[in-house]
Amino acid sequence: MLLIPSLKSKTKKSEVGQIADPEDFYIPLDGYRNVMTPLVEIGNQVEKYQLLAACDGLFAASIHAPVSGIVKGTFNLNGKQFLHLQNDFRNRETLAAVIAMEEITQEQFAERLFEYGIEGAGGSRFPTGLKFKKNETPIKTIIVNGAECEPYLSADYALMKHHTAELLRAAVLIKKVLGAEQIVFAIEKQNKELEKLLLRSARENEVKINVKILPDSYPQGGELQVIKSVTGKELKKGSIPAQHGILVNNVGTLWSIYNAFFHSRPTIERIVTISGNRCANTGNYKVKIGTPIAHLLRETGNEWNPDEQMIILGGAMMGKAVSSPLLPIHKGSGGLLVMQKLRLESDNCIKCGACVDVCPQKLMPLEFVRFNQSGNTASLKDFNLLDCIECGACAYVCPSDVPLMENIFRGKDKLLKNA
């Protein structure tokens, strides 16, 4: 079990600030496992909340205009498509009619989640609507995942602290739609002070919830780990929680659900933690989807200096280093970190076994390196490489900086190609 010293104190106490809207938005047209097709053309005037792009298929998603403005076209960056929207700063809105929630069925609810472009806010960007598709096992337990195990991030914390009542209302709605038995808010021990807040708010709103305090270990926020901590069920990677009567939603997702069903607002913004060990001004901010990273850095007084720093979209453990300041915030970005560059050389593995000890999936990362380098794909499979959740705990503890994650990614590629 891995304990990472918390670095949340940098932003935990900060209020949720608002970042001024940029002039140009670059709306990501990729989703969980698909690409969206734009529904607007160059030169089109769009209004805030207007549907910009959608896609059909099972892993569908849609995206809406964060502001009113003019569509300038699409472009490709790092192999991904983006829609360029120029802000006209007039803030003209278009909103759908408020949904009558009394008679909404589970199917309709799921349908609406797609329509409102709601994706998993924890980072996966899994279309939330898919979790609400009907299945044989009725959902018993709704877990609200407030375990934000990434060391720098406090966006979920800020959300739970400042929007407690709204999250509760969304949770109650889900419970009603699914006919579930209980709502469990799962929070980490380091955020224990939220328990009081949640329980008080629940009392005031006459809602019944449970709060489960989880250990501060990493990666506690992973879906499988949360499910184990809350229900005691150890689900194999790839299994569907709904089939075990469990539904897990990130607090950020809940916030989107609240905005969608109580205010008819599609997801156009989220809370992002701006932090990192080389970050000049840290804090939590409401940021519109599609805001370029360069704008965020400028607004918070940080510089883009690729020679000395790395800019990470997401958390320090599972985020992605960004290659261009034009890349935007997407629905899964909980953080934007300015980090010191790491050394990229490795020493020899000394077989300390630390990677094996900390692996949450109980795998043997050092052996994956050996098997990958010797091209032994059969053993990669036998030793369950595909069960790896890519949390990076092994590489975090490795005293020799062995390229564990690189070999894991490459090994997975090989396995998926062979399959």
Add this chain to the structure above:
Amino acid sequence: MPNMLLKASINPYLKARFSTVQIVMLDVVIALLPLVYVAWLAYGMMALQVIGVAVAAAMLADVIFSLIFLGKKDTLLDGSAVVTGLLLAFTLSPATPLYIVVFGSFSAILFGKIVWGGLGKNRFNPALVGREFMSVFFASTMSSSGIWKNNDLINTSSLHLFENSDTVLSNYLEGIFFKTSGALGEYSAICLVLGGVYLMLRNRISWHIPLSLLGALMLMLWLFGNDDVSFSTGGVLLGAIFMATDMPSSPTTKYGKLYYGMMIGITIYIFIIGGCRQEYMSYAILMMNGFSHQISLLFQPRVWGQKIDRKAKLEDVFMLTLKILAVSSAILTLYYYELIHYLVYIFVIYLIFKFNYSFSKQVDNTI
């Protein structure tokens, strides 16, 4: 090939603080320092000379051989040569001639580490490899009574910590604190245990190997009587805490470590009752070193959300145990017929062959 070494900029972008190879080695050195002090108390400058020469020779050998065979210049910085030198010295008598100590350090580094491809790639504990080379190539000196019976050389024979009482208990306690018999690292059971506790607290070793080793050994002694069995408590502790837990040559998984320690304990007993007077510890650990990777893989943790086939696993473990017992009796037979040195010759030839054909080509691989 070299870019295989290089990490790409992939997550995580954060590193555990104080987690580098140097700090791991530094911790081991810190844990061993009390033993250096105890050795100095017992034999004075003589002890320090052996320890100092062993460490200096190991460092020198590391620089020279790394440059020649691996083409690497900065291996000395990782600190592993210091650890090897210290551990080797701790298995020696304070009266060991210094030129033999130099020979031991050089063979420990060369055949224990470098020809395998450098730090971390060795399958056998370098200090024990060095020691075996010494006892094979300087057999008469290393086992002579002149080296091991040296009461006249002792500086401080007792610390008199419990002067006020002269009971059996106080004698026993004093024996644990300080007892000058055997090799340089064996004089203080307390310091050995303290070093072990320090390493456990720092998460450098886990309790699995020392405890299962000592537990298995004690269980064997208790089950099969211990009238005619004599061994050095200090030696066993040194082996259990510092030698058997050597990272590259021991298993990486928890249950693997438990099994590994247990099997070392059992083989120690086999070697002791088989008539090994001094080398039982080295033989047991070196032999199990050879099985360590196999044990790691066999005892892989239960993957999250999966079930294991207990019956198949048990069968595998049973077969492995049989294999280990067969190998230990083979070694005992070789020992009985005084053929162990041929084993060392074969080891050297095998290593040279292996280095030429594969190890030297994988120097840049991290694993």
